[in-house]
Amino acid sequence: MARANPIDKHDERRRALADSALRTLGELGYARSSLREIANNSPFSHGVVHYYFSDKLELIVYGVRQYKAVCVTRYDGVVAGATTAGGLVSAFADKLCETIVDEAPMHRLWYDLRSQSMFEESLREAVQQIDHTLEDMVWRVVTRVAELAGTDVALTSHTVYGMFDGVFQQALLRYVAGQEREALDDLRTEVRALVPLTLGAGAPGAAGAAAVEVRATA
Amino acid sequence: MARANPIDKHDERRRALADSALRTLGELGYARSSLREIANNSPFSHGVVHYYFSDKLELIVYGVRQYKAVCVTRYDGVVAGATTAGGLVSAFADKLCETIVDEAPMHRLWYDLRSQSMFEESLREAVQQIDHTLEDMVWRVVTRVAELAGTDVALTSHTVYGMFDGVFQQALLRYVAGQEREALDDLRTEVRALVPLTLGAGAPGAAGAAAVEVRATA
DNA sequence: CGAAAATCTTGACACCTGCCCAGGAAAATC
DNA sequence: GATTTTCCTGGGCAGGTGTCAAGATTTTCG
Structure with missing residues (x-):
């Protein structure tokens, strides 16, 4: 039986x-x-870390990168499956809530690391890269909504990301603090309210924003 | 000569x-x-901390609370002095940039602490309180803009805070990472673009949002 | 099988941490 | 000036940190 490539095994x-x-x-x-502590909650001993990683930081960055890489594809499905602007907005909002429920610890770790990067220079490159992929991710969602609504997005991808990241972070803070219901409900309605605001006054029909909003809150 | 109250002195x-x-x-x-390290960069010795504070955490929370208490009044002046909606929006945007330039270290500390509060329960109460005063602060600005524009705010204060906190944090991240010019320029235009979006379609004249936007970008 | 290479364990290292405390300086009070 | 109270210092403690290296263990392969 074929054995794995040693390099693959190492990886x-x-x-x-x-x-x-x-x-x-x-x-x-x-x-x-x-x-x-990390080693205790794993099948490894604490010394093995320096066999696979040069540094504590390298281990952590490697892990977070790995996590965010799959995280970033989570919304591709809802984008691909969407048939109406309002439907996509709702699906997007639901997925955001879902990921808070399912992976709150990972998200708070991400915000922790991003904050650390403002002090620790060696974290910045990785953080900026990840942040950029996240920005692209929400951009894919919002531009698809615009497309379905027959209009375009009236803000830059950086702006859009900033505002959604902000409300998401607020929701996470509340969720972790024990106000789960409130956090999720608010996040859902906030996303449904905000996405239409990012759209330009579209070509066909009435104002694109209003048209989407109606369907979203229906 | 009158001496200070010993309690005041202690405080x-x-x-x-x-x-x-x-x-x-x-x-x-x-x-x-x-x-x-804290004591080294101060005229005190490291032992004195436990004379005035029970805990390292108490010291830090006390300090951040103190800082944010004055921070929160920084926009009261621009709100009071504003005569037009667009003028207030611009002044708000400028002040946000100014505080990034002047006090970036304090802001990154705040985000650091807020992230820590998701892991450290004993930080949560203070963080939530501060976050709430910040929310009120931007709410005062936005409602005043609405008032001047003869309309109202179409989003909750929590939503508005979330989005502005998000774009502010993005600007801070960039600023600290060395992209100062880009961070400030983007933040300014983002704020001027976003504030009008938070407004409802006002009573007098054309759509409130559009009316404000024109003056803001003029 | 046996040697060579890889993987992993264990214990030690130098250092740093928050916290506490005995003792002395300084100030206030009488 | 003496006494009491307040204030501050600096050292020490017990525990935890990342890192490393030497040895044990396992895997690989001629």
């Missing part, structure tokens, strides 16, 4: 280690996660 | 200590700031 091990680390990091945050 | 000392601590915290972040 697979890195992935597994980083994956284990993410669980602990999501629970304790960047600052409180020691390598020993 | 004054606390304030001074917390103030010194903020400088270090803004430079190193929450995780890297040790009490010894």
